[in-house]
Structure formats: C-alpha cells, structure tokens
Amino acid sequence: MAYAQLKDEIVAYSKSIDIDKIGFTSADPFLTLKERLTLHRELGYESGFEEPDLEKRVEPKKITPEARSIISIALAYPSKMKNPPKSTKGERRGIFCRASWGKDYHQILKEKLQLLEKFIVEKVPDAHITSMVDTGELSDRAVAERAGIGWSGKNCAIITPEFGSYVYLGELVTSIPFQPDEPLEDQCGSCRRCVDACPTGALVQGGQLDSQKCIAYLTQTKDFLPERFRSKLGNRLYGCDTCQQVCPENKGKDFHIHEEMEPDPDLAKPLLLPLLSMSNRQFKEQFGHVSGAWRGKKPIQRNAIIALAHFKETEAIEPLRELMTKDPRPVIRGTAAWALAVIGGKSVEKQLKQAKDREKDADVVEEINRGLNIIAEGL
Template identity: 60%
Template sequence: MTPTDVKQKALKQRLKEEAAAIGIDKIGFASADPFVTMKERLTVQQQKGYASGFEKGSIAERTEPDLLLPEAKTILSIAVAYPSKLKDAPPSRKGSRRGVFCRASWGEDYHHVLRRKLEKLQAFIEAEIPGVRVRSMVDTGELSDRAAAIRSGIGWSGKNCAVITPEFGSYVYLGEMILDYAIEPDQPLESQCGTCNKCVDACPTGALIQGGQLDSSKCIAFLTQTKDMLPEQYRKKLGNRLYGCDTCQTVCPENKGMDHHHHEELEPEPEKVKPLLQSMLFLSNKEFKQTYGKMAGSWRGKKPIQRNAVLALGTLKEEAAVPDLQKVLLEDVRPVLRAAAAWSLGQIQTADAQHALHTASEKETDPMVEKEILEARMIGEE
C-alpha cells in the first residue's frame, strides 16, 4: 500500500466517523463518472411519457456530475433513516374519518434536516482538504439521488424504484455531495429482490410497469401532489391518502421489522400525519402553514391536500361530512375543490347529498363542476 493509499484510507475513515457523529446513518463513496445506463433509462422514460414533470434539470445534468461541478471526481452519498411506525396513532372511525401523510412526510421536512447535516460535513471536508470544491444536493438537485446512492453502495435499486439498504430497508432519505477530489470508491451492492414481485403486484394503479420502471403519471404519490381534478379512474384508488403513498414500501419483505427512530426531528406528530379529514377542508393559508408548513408534504400548498381530503370523504362514503361537502360545493372559490365535492356527494348518495347537488346545479357556472354535478346526480337516478 502506497503512502497515498494510506492517506486516502485514513481520510475516508475520518469522514465516516464525522458523518456518524453528525447523525448520518450511512455514507458511501463513488466515482463521478457519467451515469451512462441511467441516462439511457431516463431517455426512455421521457419518450414513453413516464416522467412526473417535477424533475429538475436536463437528462444530461442529472447524469453527468461534471456539468454540475467542473472536474468532479467523487460523489459522496448519505442516507438518513426515518421511522415507519406511528406510535399512538389516532383511530379513524365512522363520523371522524382520518387521512394520512406518507412516512416520507413525517417530522420536519427532510430537505432541511439533510441539508444541515451536509453543511456540517462539508465544513469538515473543507477543513480536511484545503481548496476542495464541493456541491451538495438533497432530492431537489439535478443529480439523481438514487443513482448516486446505488453506485456508492448505500443500497440496491428495488423493483419499487426505491433504494433498499440492508440496514434500514427503503425507509431512508438520500443526499449527496460532489467533490473535485478523488476518494476511493465503495462497491455497489447486488440486488436482493430476486424473483419477488410484491411491490409491482400491489401497486394500486399499476404505475410500476415492471420491476424498476415507473410510470410517474399513474403513481399515487405523484397524483396526490397534482393540483387539477383527478381523472375518474384514480379517485377511489387514493383511499384516505392526503400526500404520498407507501404501498410499494410496506409490502416489501426487506422492510419487514424496519422502524428506526434515530432522529428526534423526524419523529411524527400523530395528529398532523393522520389528521381528521373534515378538519382539512376550511383551513386558511395561515393556518395551513402554521400547522403543516414544516412538513415535506406541504410543499405544493394546501389545495392538493384539501382536494384529496374531499375525495377521501366520498370514497369512504362519510355521511357526517355531507354538510361540509355541501359548503365546499356552494362556497369554495376553487373549481377543483367544488368538482371534488360534487363527486364525493355523488358517492355518498344520501337524500341530503342529492339535495346539495340539486341546489348547486342551479347556481354553478363552471363547465367542469357542472359536469361533475350532473354525473353525481345521475348516480342517484340509476
């Protein structure tokens, strides 16, 4: 082993120890070479119309690290584990139905949590390697978090398109740092999915086309974040989800027994992550920001979440919600919310629900909402 190798090994060990001290659960290192295979896959995704539209940057920027940091040599990937089980979960009962935020939105917004950890790690690296140039990213950066994590040995690519780690399953947040300094890379892990296809079979909308390929436009996690009226075929599939979807993770055998509570800031507040559906309908912008603003699930604002709450009440046929749904239908200024309320009243189909639809039909002027009211009333006449 050369003196340079010894120096590199010692540096890598110090970085791992510092990362652990900062509260990073796993760290890996990879070369900053272009992600050729990922580039090909993303091109196919785009051609097939499977992209979500939330992706940042061009395909080249997402797969060529040196476009983001000139002379990039190393990608340092991190993983931070989050809880999968909610302690003291409030019950959802007839008359007091509850919605749910996915696990990735529990606790404080992970973007902020991981950025703080990366900033501390960057300061340590800059002290250890004078003159080094660094660029850090968490989820919203151009570089593919998953591709970087897989190459750096954090985990393997699951058939559910998540990175699955041996230690924490797929319940991890990912971040990365590009350096213009070479550090010995770690070895990628072999996939352990084998013939298991549970995630593909369990996907509520068939968004997992095959193992490792996702049609984002069908994915419930994506659909919960859209702002328009949901297509008819997806409304009941939403269930009581307000933001995100965990189905492809909860059925994964690699996640069995995985529930890690390492970070206080990521601990969920039961009433926030499983709120009463009717309590969501009339929140002001101020109230929404005060209550949910620090959660990752708030990033698209209250409209998608309120729409999802309205649809969930209809899917659950919650008769106690008819007065509130009528109020939304008659008074909400947003056509999407009125349309969702009309659909839900049509699902509930009590006399009061039909009366609300009839009353609204006499004053509604928006074509989309008029169509939903008409179709909802026709259900009752069948």
C-alpha cells in the same frame, strides 16, 4: 494515501453527526441511467417534478466542472407510529406517507450535508463541493446505488440491508478523487410483491415507474384527480407507502434514530373535516414544517374530500355542500360535488341540480353531472 485517510476521517465524522450510512463513488457519467431516462420520457412516464435537462441528471461535471467523486448519505426514518389515533365514524382521519412524518427531510439532510461539507473544507480548503437533496439535478437513487448504499429495488426505491427502503438520501459532489466503494448486488430476485400490490399499476415492471399513475405523484397534483384513481386513493392525503409496506426487505424495519423525524400522530393522521375549512395561515402553522406541505393546501384539501367519499362520511355532507356552493376554487367545488353524490346519494340530488344551474365553470359542471350519474345509477 492522504485521500484514503481523509475518507476514513469523513466516515468516522459522519457517524458522530448521526448519518446512518455513507458511501463514495466516482463522478463519472451515469450512462445507463441516461438510456433509462430517455425511454422514461419517450413513454410519458415523467412526473414533471424532475430536472428537465437530462444531461445535468447524468453528468456530475455539468453541475461541478471539477467533480471527481460523489459522497452519498442515507438517514433512516421510522416506519411505525407510536400511539396512532383511530379513524372512527364522525372523526375520520387521513394519512401522510412516512416520508412526510416529522420535520421536512430536505432540511434535515441539508443540515447534515452542510456539516459534512464544512468538515471536508477544513481539511481541504480548495475543495469544490456541491450538495443536493431530492430536488437537485442528479438522481439520488442512482448515486446511492453506485456508492454501495443499497440496491435499486423493483419498487424504484433504494433498499439498504440495514434499514430497508425507509431511508432519505442526499449527496455531495466533490473535486476530491476518493476511492469508490463497491455497489451491492440486486437482492430482489424473483420477488415482485411491490409490482403486484401497486394500487394503480404504476409499477409497470420491476424498476420502472409510470409517475402519471403513481399515487404518491397523484396526491401532489393540483388539478382534478381523474375519476379512475379516486377509489384507489383511500384516505391518503400525501404520498403512498404500499410498495414499501409489502416489501419483504422492510419486514421488522423500524428505526427511531432521529428525534426530528418522529411524527406528531395528530398531524401524520389528521382529522379530515377540519382540513376542509382550514385557512392558509392555519395550514401553514400546522403543516408548514412537513415535506407533504410543499404543494400547499389545495391538493391536501382535495384529497381530504376524496377520503371522506371513501369513508362515505355523512358528517361531511353539510361541509361539502358549503364547498360546492361557495369555494372560489373550481377543483374544490367540483370534487366536493362528486363526493357529495357518493356520500349522500338521492338525498343530495336536488342540491346538486341547483348548484349545476348556478355554476359557470365547465369542469365543475362536468363533476356535478358525474355526481348526478352516480346517483342515477345508484352506485
């Protein structure tokens, strides 16, 4: 009875600190998840950002030996931007996915979880609690699904009845044996709009994602982007929202509950050309507070170059030539050479050949040759 009352108090307190949804589940092992994760690894679908130890991902007691239950929380984020700036010729813009609008969600959720932890410890001083958001060992989605926050959609996101899939997730592993909540039934049914709409076919089937093809993953890589994916990137600088945007459960879902999640339109949809010459300090000052900056400046700049090629933005020709000839990073030089060919065609052929004669890096030479082939074929 005491734990039931404490659970009610925690739920009430969570509302007072603007946690949008809370659920409770046991700390039992996630056995079916282990089977899925093992297959996922065998198929080569991992991104490489995950916790490598599968046992820790499915066994809460590996993290907190005293674990008896897990508290899952969800915070709703906006899906629409007020007064979004327009992308026009000469002033083309990129886009950060919705999960990177506003303040870094890791910090927002950690602050909420810390408040929740403090509240619980005041009630139960000897409680053992471990909190995590996204980068922790456990699968936030598996915990949220079992705690009744929402069901696991075919787009590999948790879909809540109230907020759709536009929610951030976090959890507290605790030694207190709370009564678990009931999971929700899968409500995707026969719908497969997300699977069909995925630009790269990364959603292999409902609920199974090949991370190596996922645009959200690809935008975070630091190496050359495989050419077959470049046309799929569009003007995305970080992340991808396609599988959420087409989901019927997200229709009309747009919540502006947390002020710190509101996007600065000029940062969420930044001008592309200034990104090309931005210093590390400038990048950190402008974008350091958003989650999309966690991999640093280089992936964003590479993606900006690809976005300018997508727009065939002629204003970018001179800045790209500068990058191709002077930037110390092979990935940026090579991607700039490819983009230059896409945008400038025959008019930049001589510049590419001159750059090729000077270039020492084999990967960059390959990109220049790729660009010269594009020009030769008149693509």
